[in-house]
Amino acid sequence: MKEALEPIEDFSLNLAGEKGKEVILAISGRLALENLHRFRSELKKRWTEMYPAKLTVDLAGVDYLDSAGALALVQMESEAQARAVSFSFSNVHEEAQRIMGLIDREALTQPPLIPEKRSISLLEQVGEASQRIFADLVQMLTFLGELLTALFSALWHPRSVRWGDVLFYMKRAGVDGLPIVGLIALLLGLIIAFMSSLQLKQFGANIYVASLLAVAMVEELGPIMTAILVAGRSGSAFAAEIGTMKINEEVDALITMGFDPVRFLAVPKVLAAMIVVPVLTIYAIFSGLLGGLIIGVLGLDLTVYSYVQETKRSIELFSLVSSLIKSVVFAMLLAGIGCQRGFQVQGGAEAVGAATTSAVVAGIFLIIVTDSAFALALHYIR
Protein backbone atom coordinates (compact mmCIF):
# COMPACT_ATOMS: atom_id res chain seq x y z
CA MET A 1 0.00 0.00 0.00
CA LYS A 2 1.27 3.45 -0.88
CA GLU A 3 1.50 5.97 1.87
CA ALA A 4 0.23 9.48 1.34
CA LEU A 5 2.91 12.13 1.66
CA GLU A 6 0.80 14.40 3.81
CA PRO A 7 -2.88 15.23 4.26
CA ILE A 8 -4.16 16.23 0.86
CA GLU A 9 -5.22 19.81 0.65
CA ASP A 10 -7.46 20.16 -2.31
CA PHE A 11 -7.58 22.18 -5.47
CA SER A 12 -10.72 23.23 -7.27
CA LEU A 13 -11.47 23.78 -10.95
CA ASN A 14 -14.12 26.20 -12.14
CA LEU A 15 -15.11 26.40 -15.77
CA ALA A 16 -16.72 29.40 -17.38
CA GLY A 17 -17.61 29.87 -21.03
CA GLU A 18 -19.32 27.98 -23.79
CA LYS A 19 -18.63 24.45 -24.96
CA GLY A 20 -16.55 24.42 -28.14
CA LYS A 21 -15.77 28.12 -27.82
CA GLU A 22 -13.78 30.29 -25.44
CA VAL A 23 -13.43 28.74 -21.99
CA ILE A 24 -11.82 30.10 -18.84
CA LEU A 25 -10.57 27.50 -16.38
CA ALA A 26 -9.94 28.92 -12.91
CA ILE A 27 -7.68 26.78 -10.72
CA SER A 28 -7.47 27.45 -7.03
CA GLY A 29 -5.97 25.83 -3.95
CA ARG A 30 -2.96 23.59 -3.73
CA LEU A 31 -1.45 21.99 -6.81
CA ALA A 32 1.30 19.58 -5.80
CA LEU A 33 2.76 16.11 -6.19
CA GLU A 34 0.30 14.44 -3.84
CA ASN A 35 -2.79 15.51 -5.79
CA LEU A 36 -1.24 15.48 -9.26
CA HIS A 37 -2.94 12.23 -10.21
CA ARG A 38 -6.40 13.53 -9.31
CA PHE A 39 -5.72 16.88 -10.96
CA ARG A 40 -4.83 15.22 -14.24
CA SER A 41 -7.84 12.92 -14.29
CA GLU A 42 -10.17 15.79 -13.32
CA LEU A 43 -8.71 17.91 -16.07
CA LYS A 44 -9.15 15.16 -18.64
CA LYS A 45 -12.82 14.84 -17.68
CA ARG A 46 -13.40 18.61 -17.97
CA TRP A 47 -11.59 18.73 -21.27
CA THR A 48 -13.90 16.16 -22.86
CA GLU A 49 -16.89 18.09 -21.46
CA MET A 50 -15.85 21.38 -23.03
CA TYR A 51 -13.73 20.84 -26.12
CA PRO A 52 -12.74 24.54 -26.06
CA ALA A 53 -11.51 26.43 -29.11
CA LYS A 54 -9.70 28.87 -26.83
CA LEU A 55 -8.61 28.11 -23.28
CA THR A 56 -7.47 30.58 -20.66
CA VAL A 57 -6.18 29.13 -17.39
CA ASP A 58 -6.59 31.52 -14.49
CA LEU A 59 -4.08 30.83 -11.71
CA ALA A 60 -5.13 33.67 -9.40
CA GLY A 61 -6.45 31.26 -6.77
CA VAL A 62 -3.45 28.94 -6.68
CA ASP A 63 -1.87 29.31 -3.26
CA TYR A 64 0.71 26.49 -3.45
CA LEU A 65 2.51 25.12 -6.47
CA ASP A 66 5.45 22.74 -6.54
CA SER A 67 7.43 21.47 -9.50
CA ALA A 68 5.04 18.55 -10.08
CA GLY A 69 2.10 20.98 -10.15
CA ALA A 70 4.01 23.26 -12.49
CA LEU A 71 4.71 20.25 -14.69
CA ALA A 72 0.97 19.53 -14.88
CA LEU A 73 0.33 23.11 -16.03
CA VAL A 74 3.09 22.96 -18.61
CA GLN A 75 1.73 19.63 -19.86
CA MET A 76 -1.72 21.18 -20.12
CA GLU A 77 -0.31 23.86 -22.39
CA SER A 78 1.42 21.25 -24.57
CA GLU A 79 -1.75 19.18 -24.86
CA ALA A 80 -3.75 22.27 -25.86
CA GLN A 81 -1.20 23.10 -28.50
CA ALA A 82 -1.31 19.53 -29.80
CA ARG A 83 -5.11 19.86 -30.16
CA ALA A 84 -4.68 23.24 -31.92
CA VAL A 85 -6.45 25.03 -29.06
CA SER A 86 -5.47 28.64 -28.47
CA PHE A 87 -4.03 28.64 -24.91
CA SER A 88 -2.91 31.18 -22.36
CA PHE A 89 -2.30 31.53 -18.62
CA SER A 90 -3.61 34.50 -16.69
CA ASN A 91 -2.99 35.95 -13.23
CA VAL A 92 0.19 33.93 -12.71
CA HIS A 93 1.87 34.78 -9.40
CA GLU A 94 5.53 35.65 -9.46
CA GLU A 95 6.34 32.50 -7.48
CA ALA A 96 4.41 30.25 -9.86
CA GLN A 97 6.09 31.94 -12.79
CA ARG A 98 9.52 31.20 -11.29
CA ILE A 99 8.75 27.54 -10.76
CA MET A 100 7.24 27.14 -14.24
CA GLY A 101 10.27 28.93 -15.64
CA LEU A 102 12.56 26.26 -14.18
CA ILE A 103 10.95 23.50 -16.22
CA ASP A 104 12.95 22.68 -19.32
CA ARG A 105 10.20 21.85 -21.85
CA GLU A 106 12.63 20.28 -24.29
CA ALA A 107 13.80 17.84 -21.60
CA LEU A 108 10.27 16.44 -21.37
CA THR A 109 10.33 15.19 -24.93
CA GLN A 110 14.03 14.52 -25.40
CA PRO A 111 14.69 10.85 -26.15
CA PRO A 112 17.19 9.03 -23.89
CA LEU A 113 20.81 9.21 -25.05
CA ILE A 114 21.08 5.46 -24.46
CA PRO A 115 18.03 3.60 -25.73
CA GLU A 116 16.39 1.21 -23.31
CA LYS A 117 17.91 -2.26 -23.40
CA ARG A 118 15.91 -4.30 -25.90
CA SER A 119 15.21 -7.95 -25.23
CA ILE A 120 17.48 -10.13 -27.30
CA SER A 121 16.73 -13.41 -29.04
CA LEU A 122 17.65 -16.78 -27.59
CA LEU A 123 20.42 -17.22 -30.17
CA GLU A 124 21.96 -13.86 -29.19
CA GLN A 125 21.69 -14.79 -25.52
CA VAL A 126 23.51 -18.07 -26.16
CA GLY A 127 26.17 -16.19 -28.13
CA GLU A 128 26.63 -13.58 -25.42
CA ALA A 129 26.80 -16.24 -22.71
CA SER A 130 29.39 -18.21 -24.71
CA GLN A 131 31.49 -15.08 -25.17
CA ARG A 132 31.27 -14.36 -21.45
CA ILE A 133 32.24 -17.90 -20.50
CA PHE A 134 35.18 -17.85 -22.93
CA ALA A 135 36.38 -14.46 -21.63
CA ASP A 136 35.97 -15.72 -18.07
CA LEU A 137 38.01 -18.82 -18.85
CA VAL A 138 40.77 -16.78 -20.45
CA GLN A 139 40.84 -14.46 -17.46
CA MET A 140 40.89 -17.39 -15.05
CA LEU A 141 43.79 -19.04 -16.87
CA THR A 142 45.69 -15.75 -17.02
CA PHE A 143 45.19 -15.27 -13.31
CA LEU A 144 46.21 -18.89 -12.62
CA GLY A 145 49.41 -18.27 -14.59
CA GLU A 146 50.12 -15.08 -12.64
CA LEU A 147 49.36 -16.79 -9.34
CA LEU A 148 51.58 -19.81 -10.04
CA THR A 149 54.41 -17.51 -11.15
CA ALA A 150 54.02 -15.50 -7.95
CA LEU A 151 53.88 -18.66 -5.81
CA PHE A 152 57.03 -20.13 -7.43
CA SER A 153 58.73 -16.79 -7.04
CA ALA A 154 57.73 -16.87 -3.36
CA LEU A 155 59.36 -20.30 -3.06
CA TRP A 156 62.68 -18.96 -4.40
CA HIS A 157 62.44 -15.67 -2.53
CA PRO A 158 60.60 -16.44 0.73
CA ARG A 159 61.55 -13.02 2.11
CA SER A 160 59.42 -11.36 -0.57
CA VAL A 161 56.29 -12.92 0.95
CA ARG A 162 54.32 -10.77 3.38
CA TRP A 163 54.41 -13.33 6.20
CA GLY A 164 52.52 -11.03 8.57
CA ASP A 165 49.57 -11.12 6.19
CA VAL A 166 49.95 -14.88 5.77
CA LEU A 167 49.69 -15.35 9.55
CA PHE A 168 46.68 -13.02 9.69
CA TYR A 169 44.81 -15.01 7.02
CA MET A 170 45.89 -18.32 8.61
CA LYS A 171 44.13 -17.18 11.75
CA ARG A 172 41.07 -15.98 9.84
CA ALA A 173 40.70 -19.05 7.61
CA GLY A 174 42.12 -21.61 10.01
CA VAL A 175 41.86 -20.89 13.71
CA ASP A 176 38.56 -19.00 13.41
CA GLY A 177 37.17 -21.88 11.34
CA LEU A 178 37.96 -24.60 13.89
CA PRO A 179 34.59 -24.56 15.72
CA ILE A 180 32.39 -24.84 12.64
CA VAL A 181 34.62 -27.37 10.83
CA GLY A 182 34.84 -29.51 13.99
CA LEU A 183 31.10 -29.37 14.63
CA ILE A 184 30.09 -30.21 11.05
CA ALA A 185 32.60 -33.08 10.81
CA LEU A 186 31.54 -34.49 14.20
CA LEU A 187 27.86 -34.41 13.19
CA LEU A 188 28.71 -35.92 9.82
CA GLY A 189 30.58 -38.77 11.56
CA LEU A 190 27.65 -39.32 13.92
CA ILE A 191 25.12 -39.42 11.06
CA ILE A 192 27.13 -41.73 8.79
CA ALA A 193 27.96 -44.12 11.63
CA PHE A 194 24.37 -44.17 12.81
CA MET A 195 22.85 -44.70 9.34
CA SER A 196 25.35 -47.40 8.37
CA SER A 197 24.97 -49.15 11.73
CA LEU A 198 21.25 -49.64 11.04
CA GLN A 199 22.16 -51.76 8.02
CA LEU A 200 25.31 -53.47 9.27
CA LYS A 201 23.67 -54.49 12.57
CA GLN A 202 21.37 -56.86 10.64
CA PHE A 203 24.41 -58.86 9.49
CA GLY A 204 26.23 -58.68 12.81
CA ALA A 205 28.89 -56.55 11.14
CA ASN A 206 28.89 -53.76 13.71
CA ILE A 207 32.65 -53.46 13.73
CA TYR A 208 32.71 -52.49 10.04
CA VAL A 209 31.03 -49.19 10.90
CA ALA A 210 34.50 -48.09 12.00
CA SER A 211 36.10 -49.16 8.68
CA LEU A 212 33.35 -47.58 6.59
CA LEU A 213 33.58 -44.26 8.39
CA ALA A 214 37.39 -44.26 8.40
CA VAL A 215 37.62 -44.83 4.65
CA ALA A 216 34.85 -42.30 3.89
CA MET A 217 36.26 -39.58 6.14
CA VAL A 218 39.90 -39.96 5.15
CA GLU A 219 39.52 -40.45 1.42
CA GLU A 220 36.58 -38.19 0.53
CA LEU A 221 34.47 -36.48 3.17
CA GLY A 222 37.26 -34.96 5.25
CA PRO A 223 39.01 -33.06 2.43
CA ILE A 224 35.80 -32.20 0.53
CA MET A 225 33.76 -30.98 3.50
CA THR A 226 36.65 -28.91 4.81
CA ALA A 227 37.29 -27.37 1.39
CA ILE A 228 33.60 -26.52 0.90
CA LEU A 229 33.40 -24.93 4.34
CA VAL A 230 36.56 -22.88 3.77
CA ALA A 231 35.24 -21.84 0.32
CA GLY A 232 32.08 -20.56 2.00
CA ARG A 233 33.87 -18.83 4.85
CA SER A 234 37.11 -17.59 3.38
CA GLY A 235 36.83 -17.77 -0.44
CA SER A 236 33.87 -15.42 -0.27
CA ALA A 237 35.65 -13.13 2.20
CA PHE A 238 38.71 -12.91 -0.09
CA ALA A 239 36.47 -11.98 -3.05
CA ALA A 240 34.61 -9.33 -1.05
CA GLU A 241 37.80 -7.84 0.40
CA ILE A 242 39.65 -7.55 -2.92
CA GLY A 243 36.44 -6.47 -4.71
CA THR A 244 35.90 -3.60 -2.28
CA MET A 245 39.56 -2.61 -2.60
CA LYS A 246 39.10 -2.59 -6.38
CA ILE A 247 36.09 -0.25 -6.12
CA ASN A 248 37.91 2.05 -3.72
CA GLU A 249 40.82 2.27 -6.21
CA GLU A 250 43.16 0.66 -3.65
CA VAL A 251 44.21 -1.94 -6.23
CA ASP A 252 44.95 0.89 -8.70
CA ALA A 253 47.02 2.57 -5.98
CA LEU A 254 49.06 -0.63 -5.52
CA ILE A 255 49.72 -0.86 -9.27
CA THR A 256 50.79 2.76 -9.55
CA MET A 257 53.08 2.31 -6.54
CA GLY A 258 54.80 -0.43 -8.50
CA PHE A 259 53.44 -3.41 -6.52
CA ASP A 260 52.13 -6.53 -8.16
CA PRO A 261 48.57 -6.85 -6.77
CA VAL A 262 48.67 -10.64 -7.18
CA ARG A 263 51.85 -10.92 -5.09
CA PHE A 264 50.63 -8.33 -2.63
CA LEU A 265 47.01 -9.39 -2.17
CA ALA A 266 46.52 -12.91 -3.52
CA VAL A 267 49.74 -14.74 -2.55
CA PRO A 268 49.35 -14.29 1.25
CA LYS A 269 45.74 -15.48 1.11
CA VAL A 270 46.49 -18.48 -1.11
CA LEU A 271 49.57 -19.47 0.93
CA ALA A 272 47.62 -19.17 4.17
CA ALA A 273 44.84 -21.36 2.78
CA MET A 274 47.37 -23.92 1.47
CA ILE A 275 48.88 -24.16 4.96
CA VAL A 276 45.71 -24.26 7.06
CA VAL A 277 43.33 -26.32 4.90
CA PRO A 278 45.35 -29.60 5.28
CA VAL A 279 45.51 -28.99 9.03
CA LEU A 280 41.78 -28.35 9.12
CA THR A 281 41.28 -31.50 7.04
CA ILE A 282 43.12 -33.65 9.59
CA TYR A 283 41.13 -31.98 12.35
CA ALA A 284 37.88 -32.67 10.43
CA ILE A 285 38.86 -36.34 9.91
CA PHE A 286 39.51 -36.76 13.63
CA SER A 287 36.26 -35.02 14.54
CA GLY A 288 34.34 -37.27 12.14
CA LEU A 289 35.99 -40.38 13.55
CA LEU A 290 35.15 -39.21 17.05
CA GLY A 291 31.50 -38.97 15.99
CA GLY A 292 31.70 -42.57 14.74
CA LEU A 293 33.36 -43.67 17.98
CA ILE A 294 30.51 -42.16 20.02
CA ILE A 295 27.93 -44.13 18.01
CA GLY A 296 30.09 -47.29 18.08
CA VAL A 297 30.52 -47.24 21.85
CA LEU A 298 27.08 -46.00 22.85
CA GLY A 299 24.94 -47.62 20.16
CA LEU A 300 26.78 -50.72 18.94
CA ASP A 301 28.34 -52.03 22.18
CA LEU A 302 31.84 -51.81 20.74
CA THR A 303 34.79 -51.07 23.00
CA VAL A 304 36.89 -47.98 22.42
CA TYR A 305 39.95 -50.20 21.86
CA SER A 306 38.32 -52.40 19.20
CA TYR A 307 36.85 -49.37 17.41
CA VAL A 308 40.22 -47.60 17.31
CA GLN A 309 42.04 -50.76 16.20
CA GLU A 310 39.55 -51.33 13.35
CA THR A 311 39.86 -47.68 12.32
CA LYS A 312 43.68 -47.88 12.30
CA ARG A 313 43.55 -51.05 10.21
CA SER A 314 41.31 -49.35 7.63
CA ILE A 315 43.38 -46.20 7.13
CA GLU A 316 46.22 -46.56 4.67
CA LEU A 317 49.11 -44.12 4.70
CA PHE A 318 48.68 -43.68 0.94
CA SER A 319 45.06 -42.53 1.41
CA LEU A 320 45.99 -40.12 4.16
CA VAL A 321 48.86 -38.57 2.19
CA SER A 322 46.83 -38.35 -1.02
CA SER A 323 44.02 -36.68 0.96
CA LEU A 324 46.38 -34.07 2.32
CA ILE A 325 47.80 -33.41 -1.17
CA LYS A 326 44.22 -33.11 -2.42
CA SER A 327 43.38 -30.61 0.31
CA VAL A 328 46.40 -28.46 -0.61
CA VAL A 329 45.16 -28.36 -4.22
CA PHE A 330 41.60 -27.58 -3.07
CA ALA A 331 42.96 -24.76 -0.90
CA MET A 332 44.84 -23.24 -3.82
CA LEU A 333 41.73 -23.44 -6.00
CA LEU A 334 39.26 -21.98 -3.52
CA ALA A 335 41.54 -19.18 -2.37
CA GLY A 336 42.70 -18.50 -5.93
CA ILE A 337 39.16 -18.31 -7.33
CA GLY A 338 38.13 -16.05 -4.43
CA CYS A 339 40.96 -13.64 -5.23
CA GLN A 340 40.36 -13.83 -8.99
CA ARG A 341 36.66 -13.04 -8.61
CA GLY A 342 37.62 -10.11 -6.38
CA PHE A 343 39.98 -8.72 -9.02
CA GLN A 344 37.18 -9.04 -11.60
CA VAL A 345 34.89 -6.61 -9.74
CA GLN A 346 33.85 -3.55 -11.69
CA GLY A 347 31.16 -1.08 -10.71
CA GLY A 348 29.60 -0.90 -7.27
CA ALA A 349 28.22 -2.80 -4.33
CA GLU A 350 26.19 -5.13 -6.54
CA ALA A 351 29.35 -6.29 -8.34
CA VAL A 352 30.98 -7.15 -4.99
CA GLY A 353 27.93 -9.26 -4.09
CA ALA A 354 28.04 -11.02 -7.46
CA ALA A 355 31.79 -11.70 -7.09
CA THR A 356 31.28 -13.15 -3.62
CA THR A 357 28.53 -15.50 -4.80
CA SER A 358 30.54 -16.45 -7.85
CA ALA A 359 33.62 -17.16 -5.72
CA VAL A 360 31.71 -19.68 -3.61
CA VAL A 361 29.86 -21.34 -6.51
CA ALA A 362 32.94 -21.56 -8.74
CA GLY A 363 35.08 -22.66 -5.79
CA ILE A 364 32.76 -25.56 -4.91
CA PHE A 365 32.42 -26.52 -8.58
CA LEU A 366 36.20 -26.61 -9.04
CA ILE A 367 36.62 -28.63 -5.84
CA ILE A 368 34.16 -31.30 -7.04
CA VAL A 369 35.67 -31.45 -10.56
CA THR A 370 39.20 -31.70 -9.16
CA ASP A 371 38.09 -34.35 -6.70
CA SER A 372 36.72 -36.44 -9.58
CA ALA A 373 40.03 -36.07 -11.41
CA PHE A 374 41.89 -37.13 -8.24
CA ALA A 375 39.61 -40.17 -7.80
CA LEU A 376 40.46 -41.38 -11.30
CA ALA A 377 44.17 -40.62 -11.04
CA LEU A 378 44.54 -42.23 -7.58
CA HIS A 379 42.72 -45.34 -8.76
CA TYR A 380 45.40 -45.93 -11.42
CA ILE A 381 48.35 -44.82 -9.24
CA ARG A 382 47.33 -47.13 -6.43
Added chain:
Amino acid sequence: MPSSDKIPVIEVAGLTARFGDNIVFENVTFQVFKGEILVVLGGSGCGKSTLLKHLIGLYQPYRGRVLIHGVDINTDDDAQLRKLRTGFGVLFQSGALFGSMSLAENLALPLQEYTDLSADIIELIVKMKLGLVNLAGYENHLPEEISGGMKKRAGLARAMALDPTILFFDEPSAGLDPITSVELDNLIKSLNAGMGTTMVVVTHELESIFNIAHRVVMLEKSARGIIAMGDPRDLQQHSRDPRVTNFFNRLPPEAKETRTGNGQKNL
Protein backbone atom coordinates in the same frame (compact mmCIF):
# COMPACT_ATOMS: atom_id res chain seq x y z
CA MET B 1 17.42 35.75 1.12
CA PRO B 2 14.26 35.73 -0.95
CA SER B 3 11.71 35.52 1.86
CA SER B 4 11.45 38.42 4.20
CA ASP B 5 9.24 36.48 6.61
CA LYS B 6 11.58 34.70 8.98
CA ILE B 7 9.72 31.52 9.71
CA PRO B 8 12.00 28.97 11.41
CA VAL B 9 11.91 25.66 9.54
CA ILE B 10 14.70 23.92 11.43
CA GLU B 11 15.43 24.60 15.08
CA VAL B 12 18.53 23.18 16.72
CA ALA B 13 18.54 23.58 20.49
CA GLY B 14 21.42 22.75 22.83
CA LEU B 15 22.68 19.97 20.57
CA THR B 16 25.64 17.97 21.86
CA ALA B 17 27.36 15.25 19.84
CA ARG B 18 29.52 12.78 21.65
CA PHE B 19 31.16 9.52 20.58
CA GLY B 20 32.48 7.69 23.63
CA ASP B 21 34.64 10.19 25.49
CA ASN B 22 35.05 12.39 22.45
CA ILE B 23 32.76 15.43 22.47
CA VAL B 24 32.53 16.70 18.88
CA PHE B 25 30.49 19.78 19.72
CA GLU B 26 28.28 20.84 22.58
CA ASN B 27 25.33 23.09 23.19
CA VAL B 28 24.91 24.08 19.54
CA THR B 29 21.85 26.27 19.00
CA PHE B 30 20.68 27.92 15.79
CA GLN B 31 17.71 28.19 13.46
CA VAL B 32 17.25 27.85 9.73
CA PHE B 33 14.59 30.07 8.22
CA LYS B 34 12.19 29.32 5.40
CA GLY B 35 13.66 29.85 1.94
CA GLU B 36 17.23 30.62 3.05
CA ILE B 37 20.50 28.94 2.14
CA LEU B 38 22.38 28.36 5.37
CA VAL B 39 25.96 27.18 5.06
CA VAL B 40 27.57 25.23 7.90
CA LEU B 41 31.31 25.79 7.61
CA GLY B 42 34.51 25.19 9.47
CA GLY B 43 37.84 23.44 9.21
CA SER B 44 38.35 19.70 8.93
CA GLY B 45 37.27 17.73 12.01
CA CYS B 46 35.10 20.50 13.49
CA GLY B 47 31.96 18.35 13.23
CA LYS B 48 30.21 19.78 10.16
CA SER B 49 29.20 16.40 8.75
CA THR B 50 28.33 15.14 12.25
CA LEU B 51 26.01 18.13 12.66
CA LEU B 52 24.40 17.39 9.29
CA LYS B 53 23.84 13.76 10.28
CA HIS B 54 22.14 14.96 13.46
CA LEU B 55 19.95 17.33 11.44
CA ILE B 56 18.75 14.55 9.15
CA GLY B 57 18.24 12.11 12.00
CA LEU B 58 21.01 9.63 11.18
CA TYR B 59 22.70 10.25 14.54
CA GLN B 60 20.93 10.47 17.89
CA PRO B 61 21.91 13.57 19.88
CA TYR B 62 23.74 13.02 23.16
CA ARG B 63 21.88 16.07 24.46
CA GLY B 64 19.57 18.65 22.91
CA ARG B 65 17.19 18.29 20.00
CA VAL B 66 16.53 19.06 16.36
CA LEU B 67 13.07 20.20 15.31
CA ILE B 68 11.98 20.21 11.70
CA HIS B 69 8.69 22.03 11.13
CA GLY B 70 8.31 21.87 14.90
CA VAL B 71 8.61 18.07 15.05
CA ASP B 72 11.54 16.32 16.74
CA ILE B 73 13.59 14.45 14.12
CA ASN B 74 14.15 11.71 16.70
CA THR B 75 10.47 11.15 17.35
CA ASP B 76 9.36 7.59 18.16
CA ASP B 77 6.23 8.00 16.07
CA ASP B 78 7.10 6.06 12.89
CA ALA B 79 4.35 7.61 10.77
CA GLN B 80 5.38 11.12 11.76
CA LEU B 81 9.02 10.33 11.15
CA ARG B 82 8.27 8.97 7.69
CA LYS B 83 6.26 12.07 6.87
CA LEU B 84 9.11 14.22 8.13
CA ARG B 85 11.66 12.33 6.04
CA THR B 86 9.66 12.64 2.84
CA GLY B 87 9.59 16.38 3.49
CA PHE B 88 13.34 16.78 3.06
CA GLY B 89 15.95 15.57 0.60
CA VAL B 90 19.65 14.95 1.11
CA LEU B 91 22.48 15.17 -1.41
CA PHE B 92 25.30 13.02 -0.02
CA GLN B 93 28.94 13.73 -0.74
CA SER B 94 29.29 11.01 -3.37
CA GLY B 95 25.77 11.40 -4.71
CA ALA B 96 24.91 7.99 -3.14
CA LEU B 97 23.06 6.84 -6.26
CA PHE B 98 22.11 3.17 -6.27
CA GLY B 99 24.72 1.62 -8.56
CA SER B 100 22.53 -1.17 -9.88
CA MET B 101 19.80 1.24 -11.04
CA SER B 102 19.68 3.62 -13.98
CA LEU B 103 19.28 7.34 -13.21
CA ALA B 104 15.58 7.11 -14.11
CA GLU B 105 15.10 4.20 -11.70
CA ASN B 106 16.98 6.06 -8.98
CA LEU B 107 14.67 9.05 -9.36
CA ALA B 108 11.50 7.02 -9.79
CA LEU B 109 12.06 4.97 -6.62
CA PRO B 110 10.70 7.50 -4.06
CA LEU B 111 7.83 8.40 -6.40
CA GLN B 112 6.87 4.73 -6.77
CA GLU B 113 7.08 4.12 -3.04
CA TYR B 114 5.34 7.22 -1.72
CA THR B 115 2.80 8.20 -4.38
CA ASP B 116 0.08 6.49 -6.37
CA LEU B 117 1.13 8.13 -9.62
CA SER B 118 0.94 6.06 -12.79
CA ALA B 119 4.13 4.91 -14.54
CA ASP B 120 3.75 7.42 -17.39
CA ILE B 121 3.42 10.39 -15.00
CA ILE B 122 6.41 9.17 -13.01
CA GLU B 123 8.38 8.92 -16.26
CA LEU B 124 7.39 12.50 -17.08
CA ILE B 125 8.37 13.76 -13.62
CA VAL B 126 11.71 11.94 -13.90
CA LYS B 127 12.35 13.66 -17.25
CA MET B 128 11.39 17.01 -15.74
CA LYS B 129 13.69 16.55 -12.72
CA LEU B 130 16.58 15.46 -14.92
CA GLY B 131 15.92 18.56 -17.03
CA LEU B 132 16.02 20.70 -13.86
CA VAL B 133 19.58 19.52 -13.15
CA ASN B 134 20.65 19.68 -16.82
CA LEU B 135 20.76 15.91 -17.29
CA ALA B 136 18.02 15.60 -19.91
CA GLY B 137 18.42 12.40 -21.90
CA TYR B 138 20.47 10.56 -19.27
CA GLU B 139 17.63 8.50 -17.83
CA ASN B 140 19.00 5.14 -19.00
CA HIS B 141 22.59 5.78 -17.90
CA LEU B 142 23.97 3.89 -14.92
CA PRO B 143 25.76 5.92 -12.22
CA GLU B 144 29.10 4.36 -13.21
CA GLU B 145 28.65 5.73 -16.75
CA ILE B 146 28.53 9.41 -15.75
CA SER B 147 31.06 11.85 -14.30
CA GLY B 148 31.38 12.92 -10.65
CA GLY B 149 29.65 16.26 -11.26
CA MET B 150 26.81 14.56 -13.10
CA LYS B 151 26.45 12.06 -10.25
CA LYS B 152 26.01 14.95 -7.83
CA ARG B 153 23.41 16.58 -10.06
CA ALA B 154 21.58 13.26 -10.43
CA GLY B 155 21.76 12.84 -6.65
CA LEU B 156 20.25 16.32 -6.32
CA ALA B 157 17.46 15.40 -8.75
CA ARG B 158 16.71 12.30 -6.65
CA ALA B 159 16.77 14.36 -3.46
CA MET B 160 14.17 16.65 -5.09
CA ALA B 161 12.00 13.81 -6.40
CA LEU B 162 9.22 14.38 -3.87
CA ASP B 163 9.45 18.18 -4.05
CA PRO B 164 10.76 18.53 -0.50
CA THR B 165 10.63 21.87 1.27
CA ILE B 166 14.14 21.39 2.70
CA LEU B 167 17.32 20.18 1.01
CA PHE B 168 20.54 19.20 2.80
CA PHE B 169 23.87 19.12 0.98
CA ASP B 170 26.99 17.41 2.32
CA GLU B 171 30.09 18.96 0.71
CA PRO B 172 28.50 19.48 -2.71
CA SER B 173 31.73 20.82 -4.24
CA ALA B 174 33.99 18.04 -2.89
CA GLY B 175 35.94 16.36 -5.66
CA LEU B 176 34.67 18.64 -8.40
CA ASP B 177 36.70 20.88 -10.70
CA PRO B 178 36.19 24.62 -10.16
CA ILE B 179 33.95 25.07 -13.19
CA THR B 180 31.69 22.12 -12.36
CA SER B 181 31.66 23.31 -8.78
CA VAL B 182 30.46 26.78 -9.82
CA GLU B 183 27.84 25.20 -12.09
CA LEU B 184 26.53 23.14 -9.18
CA ASP B 185 26.50 26.22 -6.93
CA ASN B 186 24.53 28.14 -9.56
CA LEU B 187 22.10 25.26 -9.84
CA ILE B 188 21.61 25.27 -6.06
CA LYS B 189 21.00 29.03 -6.17
CA SER B 190 18.54 28.84 -9.05
CA LEU B 191 16.58 26.03 -7.39
CA ASN B 192 16.45 27.98 -4.17
CA ALA B 193 15.28 31.11 -5.97
CA GLY B 194 12.85 29.28 -8.25
CA MET B 195 11.27 26.85 -5.80
CA GLY B 196 11.84 28.65 -2.52
CA THR B 197 13.38 25.50 -1.02
CA THR B 198 15.15 25.92 2.31
CA MET B 199 18.73 24.66 2.00
CA VAL B 200 21.39 23.65 4.49
CA VAL B 201 24.81 23.23 2.90
CA VAL B 202 27.85 21.79 4.65
CA THR B 203 31.04 22.96 2.97
CA HIS B 204 34.44 24.52 3.55
CA GLU B 205 34.89 25.83 0.00
CA LEU B 206 35.16 29.62 0.30
CA GLU B 207 34.08 30.29 -3.30
CA SER B 208 30.94 28.24 -2.74
CA ILE B 209 30.24 29.92 0.57
CA PHE B 210 30.41 33.43 -0.92
CA ASN B 211 28.45 32.34 -3.99
CA ILE B 212 25.48 30.66 -2.36
CA ALA B 213 25.19 31.45 1.35
CA HIS B 214 22.58 33.81 2.69
CA ARG B 215 23.86 33.08 6.17
CA VAL B 216 26.60 30.92 7.67
CA VAL B 217 27.11 29.03 10.89
CA MET B 218 30.79 28.50 11.66
CA LEU B 219 31.94 25.60 13.81
CA GLU B 220 35.39 25.37 15.37
CA LYS B 221 37.11 22.27 16.64
CA SER B 222 38.76 23.65 19.80
CA ALA B 223 35.64 25.67 20.74
CA ARG B 224 33.54 22.51 20.30
CA GLY B 225 30.74 24.54 18.83
CA ILE B 226 29.64 27.63 16.95
CA ILE B 227 32.03 30.58 16.94
CA ALA B 228 30.26 32.78 14.39
CA MET B 229 26.94 33.18 12.67
CA GLY B 230 25.76 35.65 10.02
CA ASP B 231 26.43 37.01 6.55
CA PRO B 232 29.74 35.58 5.24
CA ARG B 233 31.01 38.87 3.78
CA ASP B 234 30.14 40.65 6.96
CA LEU B 235 32.05 38.10 8.98
CA GLN B 236 35.05 38.23 6.66
CA GLN B 237 35.34 42.00 6.98
CA HIS B 238 34.07 42.79 10.42
CA SER B 239 34.54 39.79 12.68
CA ARG B 240 36.81 40.43 15.66
CA ASP B 241 37.52 36.75 16.12
CA PRO B 242 40.86 35.93 14.43
CA ARG B 243 39.73 32.30 13.92
CA VAL B 244 36.88 33.58 11.75
CA THR B 245 38.90 36.11 9.76
CA ASN B 246 41.73 33.61 9.31
CA PHE B 247 39.30 31.11 7.87
CA PHE B 248 37.77 33.60 5.47
CA ASN B 249 41.18 34.91 4.43
CA ARG B 250 42.65 31.41 3.99
CA LEU B 251 45.22 31.79 6.74
CA PRO B 252 46.24 28.68 8.63
CA PRO B 253 45.89 29.05 12.42
CA GLU B 254 49.68 28.99 12.97
CA ALA B 255 50.15 31.91 10.53
CA LYS B 256 48.23 34.28 12.74
CA GLU B 257 51.25 35.10 14.83
CA THR B 258 54.61 34.44 13.19
CA ARG B 259 57.73 36.52 13.56
CA THR B 260 59.75 37.86 10.69
CA GLY B 261 63.55 37.89 10.64
CA ASN B 262 63.76 41.32 12.25
CA GLY B 263 61.69 40.16 15.20
CA GLN B 264 58.49 41.98 14.19
CA LYS B 265 55.16 40.29 14.57
CA ASN B 266 53.66 39.39 11.25
CA LEU B 267 49.88 38.94 11.37
